[in-house]
Amino acid sequence: MELPESEKRSLNFIESIIEEDLVENKNDSRVHLRFPPEPNGYLHIGLAKSICLNFGLANEYNGVCILRFDDTNPEKEDVEYVDSIKEDIVWLGFNWEGEPHFASDYFEQLYDWAVQLIKNNKAYVDEQPQELISEQRGVPTRPGTESPFRNRPVEESLDLFKRMKEGEFETGAMILRSKIDMSSPNMHMRDPIMYRILHQEHHRTGNKWCIYPMYDWAHGQSDFIEGITHSICTLEFEVHRPLYDWALDQINDGDYRPRQIEFARLNLSYTVMSKRKIIELVQNNVVRGWDDPRMPTISGFRRRGYTPESIRNFADRIGIAKRNNVIDVSLLEFSVREHLNQIAPRAMAVINPVKLIITNYPEGQVEELELSNNQNDPEAGKRLVPFTREVYIERDDFMEDPPKKFFRLGPGREVRLVGAYIIKYEDYKKDANGVVTEIYCTYDPDSKSGGSGAKRKVKGTIHWVSADKAIDAEVRLYDRLFLDEDPAGHKDKNFKEFLNPDSLKILDNCKLEPSLANAKPGDKFQFPRLGYFCIDPDSSNDKLVINRTVPLRDSWAKKK
Ligand code: ATP
Ligand code: MG
Numbered sequence: 126m127e128l129p130e131s132e133k134r135s136l137n138f139i140e141s142i143i144e145e146d147l148v149e150n151k152n153d154s155r156v157h158l159r160f161p162p163e164p165n166g167y168l169h170i171g172l173a174k175s176i177c178l179n180f181g182l183a184n185e186y187n188g189v190c191i192l193r194f195d196d197t198n199p200e201k202e203d204v205e206y207v208d209s210i211k212e213d214i215v216w217l218g219f220n221w222e223g224e225p226h227f228a229s230d231y232f233e234q235l236y237d238w239a240v241q242l243i244k245n246n247k248a249y250v251d252e253q254p255q256e257l258i259s260e261q262r263g264v265p266t267r268p269g270t271e272s273p274f275r276n277r278p279v280e281e282s283l284d285l286f287k288r289m290k291e292g293e294f295e296t297g298a299m300i301l302r303s304k305i306d307m308s309s310p311n312m313h314m315r316d317p318i319m320y321r322i323l324h325q326e327h328h329r330t331g332n333k334w335c336i337y338p339m340y341d342w343a344h345g346q347s348d349f350i351e352g353i354t355h356s357i358c359t360l361e362f363e364v365h366r367p368l369y370d371w372a373l374d375q376i377n378d379g380d381y382r383p384r385q386i387e388f389a390r391l392n393l394s395y396t397v398m399s400k401r402k403i404i405e406l407v408q409n410n411v412v413r414g415w416d417d418p419r420m421p422t423i424s425g426f427r428r429r430g431y432t433p434e435s436i437r438n439f440a441d442r443i444g445i446a447k448r449n450n451v452i453d454v455s456l457l458e459f460s461v462r463e464h465l466n467q468i469a470p471r472a473m474a475v476i477n478p479v480k481l482i483i484t485n486y487p488e489g490q491v492e493e494l495e496l497s498n499n500q501n502d503p504e505a506g507k508r509l510v511p512f513t514r515e516v517y518i519e520r521d522d523f524m525e526d527p528p529k530k531f532f533r534l535g536p537g538r539e540v541r542l543v544g545a546y547i548i549k550y551e552d553y554k555k556d557a558n559g560v561v562t563e564i565y566c567t568y569d570p571d572s573k574s575g576g577s578g579a580k581r582k583v584k585g586t587i588h589w590v591s592a593d594k595a596i597d598a599e600v601r602l603y604d605r606l607f608l609d610e611d612p613a614g615h616k617d618k619n620f621k622e623f624l625n626p627d628s629l630k631i632l633d634n635c636k637l638e639p640s641l642a643n644a645k646p647g648d649k650f651q652f653p654r655l656g657y658f659c660i661d662p663d664s665s666n667d668k669l670v671i672n673r674t675v676p677l678r679d680s681w682a683k684k685k
Pocket of ligand 1 (some may be wrong): 401
């Protein structure tokens, strides 16, 4: 269907490339993409951007997108990560074509191609120590030093490479290098490493291999094996592109050829976005796990109550850039609010309760008030909320000596209880420590919401929960995990120095309206005036545990 001119957005640069390729009938006009995570951690929001981009383009151009695990580094990889990555992609709303692929499935083929390279005098075994090899690489402005093994006989390299594979040598004893150009201004072209020895069990191939291919030898070749047409990655790989192309030149004879395209990675303010740093937070118990609701991981956001739609909308909104930039985390929160506002049913909760007694309301009487589940969505229906003589209200909705502009409860004040009656302050009681323990009011029986009395207006409306019927809950309030906009951006300081000591606040005496008794982990609600909330899997039969997903308004914008 053609969009009207006004609703068309202009193509991003990757779409332009794909459309040109389609016009030129490149690669038989296939659009074949991949999302290639390394299974060395849980997915973070940056990777979600890459997922939305690759799977989104496949949908847009009637192509396919596969899932490939880039599992060439067994020291850091694990099946736990493979499983979590699959779960997160599905949760985000995408399906990969066919079964997941693994770079490790290609180890045999990659080995055979490496042997071919040696035979073609394009690769050699180097026995020098690692540090010396790095030193000889030199600096971009001056040519590096060639290894004394660079011109050893092909037969010798073939023999050594085979014995490397057979496990004859120690980890790190020698490497296979490509023979390219030791004076290239691009350091990646100075005889880069293709294979290293690593006596380390792999989560899929077990102990079959003790040599493992490097990223640059595995990635483009995997693309080639799978028939990928556009290999989209982040900008730091731009300098690898000549090597990507060189590696393909060594094995490619037909017309088909994958093309590497780089885009700017997502950076979010007040967040760290590298798996290495995120793993550190988990391992040092800074957070409660990968899915801690403060984490920038997909599983953390899920537990916190973000929806897949809100993350996809966010990814759309920020677009695709060619230059690195930082996105304000409040834009993500905006997308979350925007979606939850449409879908989250309303319910009443008091998170810091104080008891309020309506002295002229009959003891033992229960009125079932009909409240709408979502004012913006009549389809969401209504529910019954019990009203009784004793209710809980928020402690900070009452002041003993309120200033003029305080439109809530206090001496001489009247307020409306949401969906119920107007009440008038009468008295209160304090304990020995000066803490208010009970507030006494009277109600106006003619002021019931929705009835004829509803016409009478008072300045303030506060929320409440019946004290007799309330159910108990623990509520977890979150704030940003870091106090600095760019916690990882300080040369002389570790990012953990910027952790927010108040990023988690637990309130364990919260009161909820009884309709929440059957709420299940993952259910989402708007609690009026408090924000959007999501039931946590830590909930038990006795006690609900609830995460605040996001407050109703951006409180950080105010602070700034
Ligand atoms: P990290 O730097 O967090 O360790 P990575 O690049 O090592 O990430 P991979 O699992 O190798 O993580 O990345 C999978 C894909 O996601 C790659 O194509 C990579 O370019 C892309 N990607 C990684 N980080 C981001 C990001 N912040 N924004 C967008 N895409 C990203
Ligand atoms: Mg990586």
